[in-house]
Amino acid sequence: MTTLRRERLDDGIEVLRLDRPQARNALDSAALAELEAALGELAADAELRVLVLSTTSERALCAGADVAEELDRDGAVARMEAFARVYVAVESFPAPTVCVCVGNVVGAGAELAAGCDLRVGGDNLKLAWPGGRLGAPVGPARLTPLVGLATAKDLIFTGRTLGMEEARALGLLHRTAPAAGAEAAAIELARQVAANPPDGMRRLKEMFREVTGAAKHLAAENAALVEWQRTGAGLPRGGLRRG
DSSP: OOOEEEEEOGGGEEEEEEOOGGGTTOBOHHHHHHHHHHHHHHHTOTTOOEEEEEESOTTEEEOSBOTTSOOOHHHHHHHHHHHHHHHHHHHTOSSOEEEEEOBEEETHHHHHHHHSSEEEEETTOEEEOGGGGGTOOOSHHHHHHHHOHHHHHHHHHHOOOBOHHHHHHTTOOSEEEOGGGHHHHHHHHHHHHHTSOHHHHHHHHHHHHHHHTHHHHHHHHHHHHHHHHHHSSOSOOSSSOOO
16 A cells, blocks of 8 residues: 655646555655655656655654554664665755645654755644654754754754744744645745756755765764664664554
8 A cells, every 4th residue: 555645746846745644654664665765766857846745634744653563673673774765865855855844743754854955834733853762863964954053952852842833933944834735835835946947956955965064964873873773772663652
């Protein structure tokens, strides 16, 4: 069963919607594999001008890893390696990306949002980086360039939840809207970007990556995250209720 819905709009815009509403779009191994494959296919599409990452349910963009998935040790490591590849695929996506942030945007969901270039928040937003509660070495590489060192430490060390207004005040959101209208607002923002010369947009995106050193920092964090799953406590491997 597919966990994604894809729609190609005019002006070279693709909307990629996570579709596991029963799990608030929490990502299990199968969903990660499908997302990775879709991102790879779209990254190779020279006609694509903007990618919009969205959801079929206003309740959540993504509630993080699916901790109810039953995995053995090797399966858990393989899933974390898949998370690392997906994080790279989002951050290094060659065309500009816009994320629809509605409902739960937690853990891996927050990482996906932070990896996108632009974010549109709904008024029901619950945004959080709770990995610190498990000791997970994740968050600084993507969040710090967006909000600064001091604020990133606050959000990651505490794992507290941000609503739409605070997220906007911190500069994490570029547009806001009622939850029901967040995707439409994201598509409108995508159209503004798509109206510009596509080669120039891709070149500018690569320049931003070089300025921030994103590739190096993300690679180091991903390596630490996979090693934590392999030799440390790691994410839960099933039998727990989703938070």
